[in-house]
Each structure stands twice: as structure tokens, then as C-alpha cells.
Amino acid sequence: MYTDLNNKVAVITGGSKGIGTAIADRFGQEHMSVVINYNSDEAGAKKVAAEVVDNGGQATIVKADVSTEDGNQALLNAALDKFGDLDVWVNNAGMEVKSPTHELSLEDWNKVISINETGVFLGAKAALNYFKSHNKKGNIINVSSVHEQIPWPTFASYAAAKGGVKLFTQTIAMEYAKDNIRVNAIGPGAINTPINAKKFADKAQLDQTVSMVPMNRIGKPEEVAAGAAWLASDESSYVTGVTLFIDGGMTLYPAFKDGQG
Template sequence: MVEQFLSGKVAIVTGANTGIGKAIAEELAKRGAKVVVNYRSHPERTDEMISAIKAAGGEAMGAQADVTHLDQLQAVVDQAVSSYGRLDIMVNNAGLETRTSVLDTSPEDYDRVLDVNLKSAFFGTQFAAKQMIKQGGGGRIINISSVHEDWPMPNNTAYCLSKGGVRMLTRTAGVELAPHGITMVNIGPGAVDTPINASYAGNKTLLDKLDAAIPLGRMAEPQEIASVAAFVASDGASYITATSIFADGGIMQSSPGL
């Protein structure tokens, strides 16, 4: 029997009907949380997710919103509270990348990446924290960041910049929110087998090169990131805040050994 150590908790996961967000929403629900699955498009995927969660004995609901529009993001928080009575766990997961360099990133690319990856995490943190303070009892804010909050990735400059911002958001806001009993942690995945890395999965040469750079020899599965998120959301992580946890298979420490 799966231990439901999040029973009675209410969670929001943004960008949650695909990839890492989907795995996190499903894992939190499996652990007993009532989960609000935020999504921007493909409502049919969300419906399938929620049906599967409920069939497994969990509880979840969908909340369509573009998290770069702050009124819509606030509405997701309001929907969680009106439906489930409170908010205990906020997972700022929505993200994208353009894989463009500093020389060829357009203003439109820049705005899109920073709005989704950083602005939504900043105000998702603000809106969730205000609700947590209002209701009392503290809470957990989890940002799905990246190894690239600290580790350069040439030709993906705006993405790295956005994740570097998320790093300092967590460090600074985590200190500000600590007196309220709200902890804040980044989870920094390395390469994960999700649609964002489909270019590797479909190209054996690229995939072999990537796997060779990872000490564990493979990309992560989304579930391996989700299990870290469930731990961070649990009482077992009650003394971890204003920092990042990397789940990267050791890639940040890899070396050619020259």
C-alpha cells in the first residue's frame, strides 16, 4: 500500500498535463493530496489525467489558465481554495525554452521565456504565499527549475537566464517567507525524457552523446523528478528551504578527465 503522507493537503501544479508536471500531479495525488491540475491547452489530456487519478482513489480537478496572465494565475489559486478550502503546496512547474543564443534571441522569444519561466513562478509564489499566510499553518512552494539555474547551456541563453532568476527567487523569497512557516525549494532536473527533449529521443547519435555525458548513463524518467517533489512537499523536508535540490544523474559534476 502506498503511504499517503500528503493526506489532507491541497496542491496546485502549473503546466501539469504533460511531462514533469503531469508526473508530479499524479504522484502528489497518489500520496493523498487533492491536486489542482493547471493547464493551458489540450483539455482532453487533463480530463484523461483526472479520470485516471480518480480511478486510482485520488482527488483532482482541472484549472485552465495561461499562467503568464496574472489574473488567470490568481484565479487558479482562488479555484483551489473555493473547491478544497485551502492551499498547502504550490508547484511552479510551467516552463518552455527557445534554444536560441544571445545573438539570435528575439525580443518576443525573450519575453515568452521569461514570462513563463520566471514571471509565473514569481507571482505564483506571491499569490500562494498570501493565501498560506491568510489561512495559517505554513506551506510548501516548489519551483521546478533546472541544472541550468547554475550551469551554462550555450545557445539557450534566455532559458538559462530565467532559471538563474528562479534560483534567486527561491533563495530570497525563501528567507522572506520562513517566519511564516512557508518553505521554498527548487528542484533542478538534468535531462529528463519528456517532450521538451524529444529531439534527443528521436536521434540515436544525439541520445548516445547525451547519455555518455551523464554519469548514470541515461536521462531521468519524469517519475524520478516527481518523487523528489513529493518528498519536498512532505513533513520529511520540513527543515529544507531557500535552496535547490538537483536531480541530474550527476551531469553537473561530470568531467572528461583530461
Template sequence: MYKDLQEKVAVITGGSKGIGSAIAKRFGQEKMKVVINYNSDPDGAQKAADEVISAGGEAVTVQANIATEAGVNQLLETALEKFGDLDVWVNNSGMEIKSPTHEVSLEDWNKVTAIDQTGVFLGSRTALAYFKKNHKKGNIINMSSVHEQIPWPTFASYAAAKGSVKLFTQTIAMEYAKDNIRVNAIGPGAINTPINAEKFADKEQYDQTVSMVPMDRIGKPEEVAAGAAWLASDESSYVTGITLFIDGGMTLYPAFKDGQG
């Protein structure tokens, strides 16, 4: 538990399931006040909000398209109306579409980058403007992926967007460091979330994925949430511009894990 997080206000995009809902629950355990954004899953968002409240925090849900200025503005307005402030903004929303790159339609490319890239920009810009205007320290956490570093054939739009998130995070971390605004990313590896449920239900695909993880297991959303809580807290007060990989070592060239090479 991080005492400095008590009563702090956080916005989490894509908070209705998976990593987003796990972060919301962890923030609830930290006694935070949480705005949980969702796109099309009100029941999941409400369940996440109930878990926040049960854990000792406060929560409200908001349907909004985070790839639009109106959507992110609505999230900030809700935080201010309900809780009176903003301290932490988590750009968690994400999507992926599998396709050979030569067959990717412009429509699908734009769908992915609208959420994974533009949404991160819009959320970050909104939070930065608020922090600057109010002369207060702030914290932005961007959800990246191991695929900001590891190429991912047939997922070019996703990998391109996550590569963008990495350098965007570093750039604004440098730009606003003097304002005591910290900006970091989290790079999850193979995590047991709904987006991976179908793949992990297939034993062959599950075993293949585990073989790429030196720790020989799939990660849990709660482990990613623990990293988010640390980055949001003053325990990481001298940390900015990093990607915190929570991946069981997936980015450590696992083909060499048995000493072959």
C-alpha cells in the first residue's frame, strides 16, 4: 500500500475489463477515487467500479470514445465534477487487428491507431494541460506493450502504435519533467486477459506462448496493476520516461534462455 495515493483522483481509459479493471481495483485498494472509462461494456465497467468501492475507494463510470477530443474532455470533466481534481491519468485503452500487412485496410489501420496512438496523445494532452494550468505535479501512465520492442508480424498497426507510444512517452516526460509531471509507460507481456482468452484456451498456442517467457508462465492482470500503482505513487518519484516491462522476461531474447546461441 502507498499512503500517498489515498484520496488521489485517477482516470483510467478502457477500465471495464482485463488490465484496466485490475488497475482500477488496485487503485481502490489504495483508497483512490477512480473514473472508469468504457466504450461498449457498461456491465464490466460497473463491476470494476463495485470492486473499487468494495476495496475502500470511490468510483464512477463514464462511456466515452477516447479517440475524440470530446471523449477525453468528458473524462476530465467527470473527474472534476465528481472528485474535484485529477492526479493520475492512465491511458490503458487498446485494440489489435490481425492481418498480413499487405492486406491491411486503411480502415483497420485507422481503427487501431485511433485507440492505441491518438487516444494516448489526446488523454496525455488533456492531463498535461490540466496539470500545467493548476501548477501541480501530475502523473501519466501509458499502456504500451513488449511489442514496442519486439516486432510482431501480422500485427503491424499494433506494433507501430506501441512503438509510437514509447517515444511519445519519452518525449513528453522530458518536456514536462521541470514541471514535476512524470510520464511513464508499462509494457505488459503475455497476460491472462479477455483479449487473450481464445488463444490461451488452445493448449498448443498456450504452450507456445509460455515457451517465449523465461519465467515459464503467463502473467496476471494484478501484476500489471501493481506496477501501475508503483508508478502512480511517490515511491517512484525519481522515475520518468521509462517503459516498465512486466513480461516475465519476454523482452530478454528468450530463445537464449537455455544457454544456446
């Protein structure tokens, strides 16, 4: 528990399942007030809101598409209307499309970029405007991926978007450090969430993924949420512009693990 997070107000995009839900649950345990964004799953968002309240926090749910400026403005407005402030903005919403790059449609490319990268820009922009105009110490956390660093054939749009998130995070961390606004990213590895449900249900694919993780297991959403809580809290007060990889060592070139090379 980080006592400085008590009563702080957070927006979490894509909060109705997976990593977003785990972050909302954790922020509830920290007694924060949370705006839970969802895109289509209202029932899921309501369930998460109830969990946040059970955990000791407050919650409200907002339907919004993060790839739009209006959607992000609606999330900011909800934080201000319901809880009167904003302290932490978590750009978590994301999706992926698998396709050989020479067959990837422009429509799918644009969709992946607009949600995973433009959505991060628009969320950060809404938060930065509020923090700047209220002279507020602010905190932005962008959920990136190990694929901001590791190339991922047949997922070029996703890797391109996450690579963009990395440099966007570093750039605005530098741009707004003087304003007491910290901006960091989290780079999850292979985490057990709905985005991976089909892949991990297949034993061969699950084993193949695990073989790329030095710690030899899939990560839990709560383990990512623990990093988000730390980055949101004053315990990380001198940290800005980093990507905190929460990946069981996946970014450590596991092909070298037995001394090859």
C-alpha cells in the first residue's frame, strides 16, 4: 500500500478486462477514485467498478473510444465531475492484429495505430492540459509492451505503435519534467489476459511462449498492476521517462540463457 495514493483520482483506459481491470482493482486497494473506461463491455466495467468499491475505493464507468479526442475529453470530464480532480492517467487500452505485413490492410494498420499509439497521445494530451492549467503535479503511465523493444513479425502495426509509445513517453517525460509531471511506461511481457486467451488455451503455443520467458511462466495481471501502483505513487518520485518491463526477463534475450553465442 502507498498511503500517498489515498483519495487520488485516476483514469484507466480499457479497464473492463485484463491488465486495465487489475490496475483498477489495485487502485481500489489503494483507496483511490477511479474512472474506468470501457469501449463496449458495460457489464464488465460495472463489475470492475463494484470490485474497486469493495476494495475500498470509489469508481465510475465511462464508455469512450480512446482513439478519439472527444472520448478522452469525456474521461477527463468524468474525473472532474465525479471526483473533482485528476492525479493519474493510465493509457492502457490496446489491441493487436496478426497478419503478414505484405497482406495487412491499411484499415487494420490505421486501427492498431489509432488505438495503441494515437490513443496514448490523446489521453496524455487531455491529462497534460489539466495538469498544466491547474499547476498540478501529474502522473501519466502508458502501457506499452516488450514489443516496444522486441521486433514481432506478423504484428508489425502493433510493434510500430508500441515503439512509438516508447519515444512518445520519453519525449513528453522530458518536455514536462519542469512542470512536475512524471511520464513512464510499463512494458508487460506475456500476461494472462483475454488478449492471449486463445493462444494460451493451446498447449503448444503456451509452451512456446513460456520457453521465451527466463522465469519460465506467464505473468499475472496483478503483477503488472503492482508496477502501475508504484509508478503512480511517490515511492517512484525520481523516476520519469522509463519503461518498467514486467516480463519475467523476456527482454533479456532468453535464447542466450544457456551461454550460447
